[in-house]
Amino acid sequence: MPFYHKLGNIPPKRHTIFRKPNGDLYYEQLFGTIGFDGMSTNSYHEHRPTQVKEIRKQYSVAPKIAKANNIQSYRLRGFQVPQVDDYLESRKIMLTNSDCNIILAAPKNSTRDYFYKNTDADELIFIHRGTGKLRTMLGNLDFKYGDYLLVPRGIIYKIDFDTEDNRLFIVESYRPIYTPKRYRNWFGQLLEHSPFCERDIRRPYELETNDEKGEFLINVKKQGDIFEMIYATHPFDVIGYDGYNYPYAFSIHDFEPITGRIHQPPPVHQTFETDAFVICSFVPRMYDYHPQSIPAPYNHSNIDSDEVLYYVDGDFMSRNDVDAGHISLHPAGIPHGPHPGAVERSIGHTKTEELAVMVDTFKPLQVTEEAMKIADEDYFKSWLENGKH
Secondary structure, eight states: OOSOEEEEOOOSSTTSOOBOTTSOBOEEEEEESTTTTSOEEEEEESSOTTOEEEEEEEEEOOOOEEESSOOOOEEEEGGGSOOBSSHHHHOEEEEEOSSEEEEEEOBOSOOOSOEEEESSOEEEEEEEEOOEEEEETTEEEEEOTTEEEEEOTTOEEEEEESSSOOEEEEEEESSOOBOOGGGBOTTSOBOTTSSSOGGGEEOOOBOOOOOOEEEEEEEEEETTEEEEEEEEEOSOOEEEEEESOOOEEEEGGGOOOOOOSSOOOGGGGEEEEOSSEEEEEEOOEEOOOSTTOOOSOOOEEOSSOEEEEEEEESOOTTOSSOOTTEEEEEOTTSEEOOOTTHHHHHTTOOEEOOEEEEEEESSOOEEEHHHHTTEETTGGGTTSTTOOO
16 A cells, blocks of 8 residues: 555664664564565564474465356356355355456354465455454454455465354455555545545554464465465564555445446446456445436446456346345456346436445456356346346
8 A cells, every 4th residue: 555654663764773672683574565666564573584394285276267268247146155164265266367366255263273374466355244353464454344455465364253154255466456546646645536545544553463482374375375384483473564565454335436427437436456457346326417317337348358246235226136245247358238127227316325346357257166156157148138037
């Protein structure tokens, strides 16, 4: 996130002597991206963060592809993904390409006996159901329904849930996730026309500092495999840090919609971006106010991108027979638009209460075997005039 944050105790200058009360040194770590050119944080540890005692297991979590080259529109019934006790085992990749994985998860329990680190990808975790606390090496964040949790690659974390009823929509991105550049000035500050500002972004507020030695299991994801690595010291031993590279939270309920006299295109809903895909938030808003406006979206062709829409809550005016937790996939190369009757139903309406998350990828998405378990394979017929599919 392109603004400065400081938590805990740090020395006045980088790369200088910083001693513990007993005279020993704290250990500095530069936690950075894109070589030494991207966002970074300087953190200070009770112990060297490099002490690996053992690598126990390596196993694949790569998705199994059902349709590598797909042009069919699908509806996935997301709440049919079964609840699973373990957090990592609960994560089911639905759609994938070389830039991202789109994941559904229904974990029943917190990460208890291990820590987790994704070395390859930023993780954007959308909380559809559940409350709890994201605990990380750089501090903790409380979360609730509607929160996006942005966890930069390389962050070691645990996730603690308050109950067993949890539903997550996760985008795992191999490209860094940023706020849209058109919302920022040349200093990185969010501009007046941005649909959110720095006040809406929640930074880590609580730093756990554990001065412990022993055996600590970190499940590390790298290139589609999980490595079970045993570290000699507690990974949450940071006593302070400052910089620009840290986890943060943003609530979809704090996104202020941009509306117009006639129907606005999807980019007005953009919330995050990479150089390979964008993420948008559809929130309750007033409809267009031209006297002849049609509130329903117009038909449009996805020539250059696949469109994925995750339905969260509310009345999805442009779709028939869509419920919370459903995912629609509209692949590149074919047009799509409102279902039959949706345009007519929308005329005269003044507002919508829909809540949804959209991911538009610039490379085609492959459909996984996990997705086919919950897929409506006749969804592509739902635009026929008779409405039967």
